[in-house]
Amino acid sequence: MATESEKTLIDSVPTGLFIGGQWRDSSDGATIKVEDPATGEVLTEVADATVADGTAALDAAVAAQADWAATPPRDRGEILRRAFEAITARADDFAMLMTLEMGKPLAESRGEVTYGAEFFRWFSEEAVRIHGRWSTAPNGATRLMTMKQPVGPTLMITPWNFPLAMGTRKIGPALAAGCTMVVKPASQTPLTMLALADLLTECGVPAGVLNVITTHRTGDVMEPLIRDPRLRKLTFTGSTPVGKALVEQSAEQLLRVSMELGGNAPFLVFGDADVDKAVEGAMLAKMRNIGEACTAANRFLVHESVAEEFSRKFADRMAGLTVGRGTEDGVTVGPLIDDKARAKVTELVDEAREKGATVLVGGSATGDRGYFFEPTVLADVPTDARLFREEIFGPVAPISTFSTDDEAIAKANDTEYGLVAYAFTENLSRMIRVSEALEFGMVGINQGIVSNPSAPFGGVKHSGFGREGGFEGIEEYLETKYVGIAP
Missing domain, CATH: 3.40.605.10 (Aldehyde Dehydrogenase; Chain A, domain 1)
Structure with a gap:
């Protein structure tokens, strides 16, 4: 009350x-x-x-x-x-x-x-x-x-x-x-x-x-x-x-x-990335506004050499979040906007599970009132899952892997949307090459937030x-x- x-x-x-x-x-x-x-x-x-x-x-x-x-x-x-x-x-x-x-x-x-x-x-x-x-x-x-x-x-x-x-x-x-x-x-x-x-x-x-x-x-x-x-x-x-x-x-x-x-933001973690920095960026890109943002990271594409470490550390961070009414001390994750939104997130997670995704943390609606959903990380998500095609608008992070830069860019661009993309790498040449190749109106390199009043915000494609x-x-x-x- x-x-x-x-x-x-x-x-x-x-x-x-x-x-x-x-x-x-x-x-x-x-x-x-x-x-x-x-x-x-x-x-x-x-x-x-x-x-x-x-x-x-x-x-x-x-x-x-x-x-x-x-x-x-x-x-x-x-x-x-x-x-x-x-x-x-x-x-x-x-x-x-x-x-x-x-x-x-x-x-x-x-x-x-x-x-x-x-x-x-x-x-x-x-x-x-x-x-x-x-x-x-x-x-x-x-x-x-x-x-x-x-x-x-x-x-x-x-x-x-x-x-x-x-x-x-x-x-x-x-x-x-x-x-x-x-x-x-x-x-x-x-x-x-x-x-x-x-x-x-x-x-x-x-x-x-x-x-x-x-x-x-x-x-x-x-x-x-x-x-x-x-x-x-x-x-x-x-x-x-x-x-x-x-x-x-x-x-x-x-x-x-x-x-x-709308958006369908990819979050790319390359093999040379600082994994701890990438996890910190992932928390910002995914959990800002409870994931209810058009700029929210929607698909996590992680190089196979660091996928296990990134997934484990990311899941640990998500597990440490506190769900509750936003006015209460210590709460870090509030409710989704309404029951319809929560039902959609639940449907997307359930469909990914059916296709073989592994739940590392979360995965369910929670609470006896309000519209809460647990912070969730899914590993081994097939790229044909709806989670990878549709805007989630909730605290759910699906992870898939890649082996080459070209594969990562192709997977990132494989969407009708083009608002924002994120990429983590310590290699300057890769930063430039990836930024130019990504078909998005905004790109965040080694950072999980791109919105800035002094910068042009907007997308391409749909x-x-x-x-x-x-x-x-x-x-x-x-x-x-x-x-x-x-x-």
């Missing part, structure tokens, strides 16, 4: 729709229950937006676009800087809120607050660095001027697994570029985004620039907005099947689109397109205009 302090925190969060600078109920009065995945307890209820509410949110964004685009870049940057400082000052509250609605341990949530806030600091500095160029045409007859202008009203659909950071990673560059927006957070974890909207208003974001609508009728509410000719950009983080459907819908208005979709973060992140919210001038 939630403590009194937890209930007080939850009660402090607005639960309505945020449209045009005002909090309001759903037009039909419907609500969505927000559940604590560690207990199954209902924390609170939030408004469940209708199609009319979605249209009202876009109306507000469209009405505010011209004034926000004309706001001096320094002013936009200062708002983002204030927001960074405000989130940092309230880090404990944001961390607790995320743990309550999503389940991750408090230490993980605090890490997300630091990571998520950093996008506001980064893009506060990028707001004043939007620039074009001036040149003379090759024949000398005209002058060529290019300028960057905001794309315009943007629809942002964010996932449940990183309730703060997936919002700030989109909102930060949009605000810096001069775009207004409608944000639709996941119905499982809406509270963090609602709290963020309240904070951004305090920091000076004008009415209508940021609008937040919560709904479980996602398809019904989002599709009319995507097909509305006033919308100019769609950005989505979530599963590949949903992303494909949204891209199809976006084609009607030829929207600018950014898609950060993992999507577009980049978030880094110098590239703001370009997703800018159009280039060319002006020819006769002297």
Whole structure:
């Protein structure tokens, strides 16, 4: 059960729709229950937006676009800087809120607050660095001027697994570029985004620039907005099947689109790797966010000469983790987001067992309430197991072996996804060769975390397109205009 302090925190969060600078109920009065995945307890209820509410949110964004685009870049940057400082000052509250609605341990949530806030600091500095160029045409007859202008009203659909950071990673560059927006957070974890909207208003974001609508009728509410000719950009983080459907819908208005979709990250350990360092990296790459991350290591490909040592040490580390409610001291693994997620992980592990995989540790759902699954390591997993083909999104690490570099690269690339890959080796030539050969948008060499607000995040193939973060992140919210001038 939630403590009194937890209930007080939850009660402090607005639960309505945020449209045009005002909090309001759903037009039909419907609500969505927000559940604590560690207990199954209902924390609170939030408004469940209708199609009319979605249209009202876009109306507000469209009405505010011209004034926000004309706001001096320094002013936009200062708002983002204030927001960074405000989130940092309230880090404990944001961390607790995320743990309550999503389940991750408090230490993980605090890490997300630091990571998520950093996008506001980064893009506060990028707001004043939007620039074009001036040149003379090759024949000398005209002058060529290019300028960057905001794309315009943007629809942002964010996932449940990183309730703060997936919002700030989109909102930060949009605000810096001069775009207004409608944000639709996941119905499982809406509270963090609602709290963020309240904070951004305090920091000076004008009415209508940021609008937040919560709904479980996602398809019904989002599709009319995507097909509305006033919308100019769609950005989505979530599963590949949903992303494909949204891209199809976006084609009607030829929207600018950014898609950060599913992953199937390989984790390669070469024969010359520092095994202890590789195990440490594996723990980070697999267990960050309970494995519920698109960047989570999904397949462990280990050279046969070090496979036994790596598997044993990795299993020992996983066995030492503590499963429980994320608010409790000493807990390192929280629950999965819901029963459906736990059922899928169970199904994938059972299928791998049937195909001959050996369970080194874990392997089962656990707990008498909530949606917990044991930290699990499987050895001798055949590469045709579903665990190697599908995104696990849970604390399960399947291990297979390879004998040559070419075999490792071929196995790593044998997937429709291409978000991130990890490789551990002490050989510089191999580092370069493998990095170039891996068909992924991001590669981590001798490290288990690649996400960084100052670096471009994104994938290739069925993992999507577009980049978030880094110098590239703001370009997703800018159009280039060319002006020819006769002297």
